[in-house]
Amino acid sequence: MIELLAALSAAAAASMRIAVPLFVIGILHHDFSLGIPLLTYIPSLVVLSGLIIGSLIELVGSKQRLIQRLLQLVQLIFSPFVGAFLAVSVTTGATLHSWLFGIVGALLAFVLQLVQSGWFYRLHSFPLWVVFLQDVLCILFVFLAVNAPQVGGLVALMLLLLAVRSMKNLHRWYKQQ
Secondary structure, three states, X not given: OHHHHHHHHHHHHHOOOXXXXXXXXXXXXXXXXXOOHHHHHOXXXXXXXXXXXXXXXXXXXXXXXXXXXXXXXXXXXXXHHHHHHHHHHHOOOOOOOHHHHHHHHHHHHHHHHHHHHHHHHHXXXXXXXXXXHHHHHHHHHXXXXXXXXXXXXXXXXXXXXXXXXXXXXXXXXXXXX
């Protein structure tokens, strides 16, 4: 059960940013291959450089409106994959199959990213305080997934509940249009 909560917390981080949680998990595990077999063939320096560049683009570029739109599209496409990678990487040594955690992580990251994209479409861009809040929550979810998975998983479940309720408001707004 604790592994599932850790996977949920890591997937929630992947729904907000892509490169930042991968970079933080790589630092915490001292391994930038992140348990992904494909990344073991790429030199660690190349992976580290890519994660640093991606993290800088996400942390700095997300404050500008045009880059926010581009990042929203990229995050919508890649967040399920990153959610699955992070869910599997934080649940090493679990009793269940790792692909189950990957599926749960991918679904949670995709659902949260879809709701976020809906609000982005409705508001035309996020206010600056929301972007900073996403940055902080993303890093917090990664640390909670590693250090306090019960708390991180429960907060991720509350975030999912908030997203489902929020989706009802978005659906109602869309029907009124």
